[in-house]
Amino acid sequence: MDELDLLKKDWKKQESKYPTLSFDEIYKMIHKRSSSIVKWIFIICIAEFAFWALLNLLVPDSYIEIYEKFHLKTFLHVSQVIHYIVVAVFLYLFYKNFKSISVIDNTKVLMKKILKTRKTVNYYIYYNIGLYVILTIIFNIVMFSNSEILMELVDPEHTKNVNEALMFNIMLVTQIIVFIIMVALLCLFYRVVYGILLRRLKKNYKELASLEI
Template sequence: MDELDLLKKDWKKQDASYPELSYNEIYKLIHKKSSSIVKWIFIICIVELLFWSGLNLLVPEKYLEIYDKFNLRTFLYVTQVIHYSIVFIFIYLFYKNYKAISVTETTNLLMQKIIKTRKTVNYYVYYNIALYVLLSVIVNFIMFSNPETMIEALNPNNKINVSGAKFLNIMLIAQIIALVVIIGLLWIYYRIIYGILLKRLNRNYKELETLEF
């Protein structure tokens, strides 16, 4: 039982002569918890950006040279710039939601800000997963549309002693499996990290609904 539950329990035991004070105490606690949750969403989003940016810097140049053979490097750089721009927009929206909740003074308005924050988080999660799927499909379509170049880039000098057709089939199956696994891992990550925060935020919303009646 957390601080809010204890406070509600005490509130129910109090005499009717102090309802306003008890209501305000509970509202302030919900307000504080909601503000803290949204702040953590904002912080986690920034940490994710720093993590993926750092990871990109560690990608070996030799690995990127493969994309040069398919004339994909420019496309990937442009996509990356657009992606980071969109992520910065989400970070701004999370910060804006945090500031808005921090200064909210009425129950109805706080409930509206919580709903808005939940929508923003869901859009952010769906965007990241959809982007990965879209980029994977585009890149693989281009690569498999140039089978000779793909075999030359990924199986030089026939290091894997298989026919070209069989190698392409192996790569196709491997890419599909990798796509499914990575999407699954991303979904699990977002469900755990953001799911927990949204669940707590949703609980705060329901507590506010209770206060309204």
């Protein structure tokens, strides 16, 4: 039981052991805590956006040339632009949620804003994981459908020592394993980072709901 739970218990039972707090005082504590959580969601989203943007800038030209060989360079750039636009929209929504929660002085409205924020974060998580899954599947379908180009990248000297069928199967299995691991890591990252904040928001929502009873 945390400090807020103790204070709520005291407020309800009117015990003299702890200072008695009014409904408004407890509400203000929950309000402040909710506003802080939404602010951190906004900050983490900005940090995440900056990290991936910086990572894209550090990608070597040789990596881009691989996509060019498969005629995916334009698709890659277009998908990146669309992704940045979508993330910018989410950043705006997170900022808007933070600003709106900061000035709310009504319990029911605050509860609705908390639910709205949790939904926005969940949509953001689903979008990022879904985007990675879709793009990875598209890129792999295109690359493995052009086996000649793929084998040329693997064996640029065209040596006779390479078993093309075996190499193709090894690469396919490796890509599947890497894909599963990356999806698992993404899910774990969002579950840990955003999941903690969402659980705290859910707890605040329940606290507000109990105040309304």
